[in-house]
Amino acid sequence: MNTSAPNLSAFWMPFTANRYFKRHPTLVRGAEGAYFTLSDGRRVFDCLSGLWCTPLGHGRREIVAAVREQVGELDFAPTFQVGHPKVFELAARIAGWAPEGLDRVFFTNSGSEAVDSALKIALAYHQARGEAGRVRIIGRERAYHGVGIGGISAGGIAANRRAFGALSAPFVDHLPHTYDPGQMRFSRGQPTWGAHLADALERLVALHDASTIAAVIVEPMQGSTGVIVPPVGYLERLREICTRHGILLIFDEVITGFGRLGANFAAQRLGVTPDIIVFAKAVTNGVIPMGGTVVRRSIYDAMMRGPEQTIELFHGYTYSGHPVACAAGLATLDALEKDDLVARSAKLSKVLEDGVHSLQGEPHVIDIRNIGLAAAVELGAREGQPGARAREAFERGVEAGLLLRFTADTIAVAPPFISSEEEIRNMIETLRGVLRGIA
Numbered sequence: 036m037n038t039s040a041p042n043l044s045a046f047w048m049p050f051t052a053n054r055y056f057k058r059h060p061t062l063v064r065g066a067e068g069a070y071f072t073l074s075d076g077r078r079v080f081d082c083l084s085g086l087w088c089t090p091l092g093h094g095r096r097e098i099v100a101a102v103r104e105q106v107g108e109l110d111f112a113p114t115f116q117v118g119h120p121k122v123f124e125l126a127a128r129i130a131g132w133a134p135e136g137l138d139r140v141f142f143t144n145s146g147s148e149a150v151d152s153a154l155k156i157a158l159a160y161h162q163a164r165g166e167a168g169r170v171r172i173i174g175r176e177r178a179y180h181g182v183g184i185g186g187i188s189a190g191g192i193a194a195n196r197r198a199f200g201a202l203s204a205p206f207v208d209h210l211p212h213t214y215d216p217g218q219m220r221f222s223r224g225q226p227t228w229g230a231h232l233a234d235a236l237e238r239l240v241a242l243h244d245a246s247t248i249a250a251v252i253v254e255p256m257q258g259s260t261g262v263i264v265p266p267v268g269y270l271e272r273l274r275e276i277c278t279r280h281g282i283l284l285i286f287d288e289v290i291t292g293f294g295r296l297g298a299n300f301a302a303q304r305l306g307v308t309p310d311i312i313v314f315a316k317a318v319t320n321g322v323i324p325m326g327g328t329v330v331r332r333s334i335y336d337a338m339m340r341g342p343e344q345t346i347e348l349f350h351g352y353t354y355s356g357h358p359v360a361c362a363a364g365l366a367t368l369d370a371l372e373k374d375d376l377v378a379r380s381a382k383l384s385k386v387l388e389d390g391v392h393s394l395q396g397e398p399h400v401i402d403i404r405n406i407g408l409a410a411a412v413e414l415g416a417r418e419g420q421p422g423a424r425a426r427e428a429f430e431r432g433v434e435a436g437l438l439l440r441f442t443a444d445t446i447a448v449a450p451p452f453i454s455s456e457e458e459i460r461n462m463i464e465t466l467r468g469v470l471r472g473i474a
């Protein structure tokens with residue numbers, strides 16, 4: 036692509052093949068609604084809502100106005116030993132979105148920080164209750180929990196851990212992932228096979244003893260590894276085992292929070308209530324970085340011990356509850372509520388499901404998975420060149436007007452909630468054309 040690009044050498048790009056990108060750059064210069072504008076002026080449909088973070092589309096006027104106003108009024112205030120009104124207001128609003136019983140909110144600036152905060156809260160909670168031996172965290176294979184040390188330790192994407200093994204947190208073990216193509220290929224929504232995989236937690240409890248386990252952390256739907264949908268009954272069983280053994284259950288809802296599955300959180304959509312929810316991304320529509328954890332009140336209460344002047348949790352970030360992020364968050368929740376966009380996400384889910392499954396039988400497609408307004412199309416890898424086929428689909432997608440996201444040979448889509456049904460159908464038809472054109 037012709038880009039009239041700036042000098043690209045200094046920026047070390049995250050999760051990117053830097054040398055390849057810098058020879059074949061795709062640069063974005065603007066965005067509005069569900070579209071990005073590339074540096075050469077072409078518009079491309081934002082098939083993944085940014086990186087799962089802009090469900091309201093780009094340039095939403097109320098959010099832009101709220102951010103502008105906030106910068107002028109209060110551009111920064113600490114939340115250590117001081118507060119500002121919007122951080123309390125936003126915490127209460129998020130608590131109102133969360134399942135009953137989860138109503139204490141700790142703010143961070145990213146999903147990774149939110150994951151690490153949740154893990155620390157879990158350990159500190161058990162210690163406060165006199166069970167300091169509960170230090171073990173159970174994650175899951177193929178999980179993505181961001182890039183902090185806690186997140187890569189509990190996470191299960193091998194490439195994200197390989198180079199950093201020495202830093203990994205000790206006392207972590209992993210459940211098996213739930214993806215078995217032989218049992219669930221081309222399932223619509225939740226696969227019916229696989230609830231029994233949760234019983235692996237019983238084995239880990241037997242191996243390590245419950246008295247050493249603080250928490251189990253899972254993404255209710257595994258997003259980054261390619262939209263792996265929980266089998267019917269699986270999360271229910273994890274919940275039951277955790278409860279029985281006094282282990283906290285953490286749902287990492289960085290992707291699924293704020294409407295992606297057609298309910299406020301995946302917890303409500305799937306009918307399973309964890310003890311801690313991790314959120315980020317959509318809470319501010321991606322406009323200002325923010326993340327956090329919503330914690331069961333009994334966990335917070337257990338930590339409120341000792342003399343009143345005691346700091347109960349030695350943890351926090353300079354920018355926890357940054358006023359500009361809070362303003363963006365409040366405007367985002369207002370807009371989601373005013374336009375009933377969670378219900379719209381649920382309605383569009385059906386259009387996406389029908390559309391994406393119509394790609395079964397197209398060249399290279401070996402599986403299709405979906406839940407809510409999220410789906411993945413998995414392509415067979417080229418012999419000896421993993422990822423090459425999906426990269427070609429990505430590049431042809433840009434030429435055809437789609438900004439797709441690929442990891443390995445899986446293409447994930449999660450369009451903005453403001454998309455029209457026609458835009459979702461167009462996305463699918465354009466993708467069909469792309470698949471027919473690649474080798």
Ligand SMILES: Cc1ncc(COP(=O)(O)O)c(C=O)c1O
Pocket residue numbers: 144145146147148150179180181182254258259287288289290315316326
């Ligand atoms: C489930 C999950 N947890 C954590 C993260 C990390 O969030 P961040 O990139 O904001 O640190 C992500 C990012 O995609 C995610 O999908």
